[in-house]
Amino acid sequence: MSLSATTRAQTSSTPDASGQVAAALPARATKDDRYLIGFQDVMDIQVFRHPELNLRVTVNPTGVIYLNRLDSPVVAVCKTERQLANDIEAAYKVKYLRDPQVNVNIVEQKSQSMAVIGAVEKPGSFFVTRRVHLLELLAMAGGPNKEAGTRVLVARTGSSSNCRTADSGNEAGDDVSLMSYKIRDIQEGKKILWMQPGDVVSVLDADIVYVYGNVNEQGEIKVREPITLTQAIASAKGLKAATKMDRVRILRQKGDGLDREELVFNLKDIDAGKARDPYLEPNDIVAVSQDSTKSILIGVGNAFKYSIPTALGRVPIP
Numbered sequence: 001m002s003l004s005a006t007t008r009a010q011t012s013s014t015p016d017a018s019g020q021v022a023a024a025l026p027a028r029a030t031k032d033d034r035y036l037i038g039f040q041d042v043m044d045i046q047v048f049r050h051p052e053l054n055l056r057v058t059v060n061p062t063g064v065i066y067l068n069r070l071d072s073p074v075v076a077v078c079k080t081e082r083q084l085a086n087d088i089e090a091a092y093k094v095k096y097l098r099d100p101q102v103n104v105n106i107v108e109q110k111s112q113s114m115a116v117i118g119a120v121e122k123p124g125s126f127f128v129t130r131r132v133h134l135l136e137l138l139a140m141a142g143g144p145n146k147e148a149g150t151r152v153l154v155a156r157t158g159s160s161s162n163c164r165t166a167d168s169g170n171e172a173g174d175d176v177s178l179m180s181y182k183i184r185d186i187q188e189g190k191k192i193l194w195m196q197p198g199d200v201v202s203v204l205d206a207d208i209v210y211v212y213g214n215v216n217e218q219g220e221i222k223v224r225e226p227i228t229l230t231q232a233i234a235s236a237k238g239l240k241a242a243t244k245m246d247r248v249r250i251l252r253q254k255g256d257g258l259d260r261e262e263l264v265f266n267l268k269d270i271d272a273g274k275a276r277d278p279y280l281e282p283n284d285i286v287a288v289s290q291d292s293t294k295s296i297l298i299g300v301g302n303a304f305k306y307s308i309p310t311a312l313g314r315v316p317i318p
Contacts, residue, residue, distance in 0.1 A: 034080045035130065038111025038197070039063060043076075045088065048101035053092075056107070069096050081106060112197040116141035119148035119205040134193040135186050137201060144183060147205045151282055152186065154179045154193060155200040155301050178301055180253055180283040207282035210300050211236040213289025214243040228277040229265060232286050243288060250278065251285040251293060260285075262293065 047053040064073035081104040092100040121142025185191040206222040216237035245267040269275035
């Protein structure tokens with residue numbers, strides 16, 4: 001099989017009855033690629049020669065499962081199937097069975113999903129069984145469509161099923177964060193981002209800036225040509241009454257990292273011609289508010305996250 005055919009086989013996907021997409025991925029997995037059980041995953045537990053102990057069980061909100069004849073629950077989250085099977089065998093050995101042999105099989109992976117929305121061929125939610133990077137996830141969504149612009153945004157919203165390992169880290173911490181990349185850099189392998197459960201990817205059909213805080217219509221503004229700070233505020237239907245005009249901030253991303261620099265402007269000076277009206281850059285956040293940078297990023301990230309149901313509602317049903 002050619003390399004291109006292999007790549008297509010690894011990234012193919014088909015919608016299920018709910019309209020969500022389960023990615024067909026290679027069965028072979030390395031140590032780092034093995035699927036870790038998460039909340040709400042459904043598993044079949046089979047105990048050799050003891051059919052009365054077999055059952056299908058769902059990981060509950062506290063991350064444990066309850067099994068027949070065991071007084072205490074067994075922790076399931078952040079374990080592989082084999083690790084959980086070993087723990088169940090150890091639990092049965094304590095009082096009930098001499099030499100139990102247990103098999104665990106995940107039948108529904110509900111915990112570790114990622115979403116792709118925007119200008120792609122097949123937007124949807126994807127459930128994956130190994131680590132994937134951004135380019136692979138875009139391939140599962142059919143890649144950018146003809147309406148796609150030049151940039152892709154990733155909202156790292158966090159997930160209760162996100163099991164951290166020593167080498168995986170979480171560059172975003174526990175907060176919602178936004179990352180912006182050029183699509184060409186992703187396609188050419190110049191930038192590689194490993195995806196995490198809960199990530200939301202949006203392929204933009206135009207550059208976007210955000211206006212947050214004391215404006216009449218806060219949210220994202222699609223930009224197809226250069227726009228200034230005052231033009232962005234005008235696009236947000238202007239300022240609310242009693243807004244402090246001497247400290248309007250632009251939060252600008254530094255390179256491809258998560259850090260943002262803060263630029264402060266006085267709208268009164270701009271209106272009076274005493275200061276220039278700055279041009280905005282893609283992914284800038286205009287903050288007409290005294291909120292902390294952290295609160296602003298969380299607010300923008302959550303707005304991005306909550307756009308998923310609307311975006312997926314527009315996905316045509318085959």
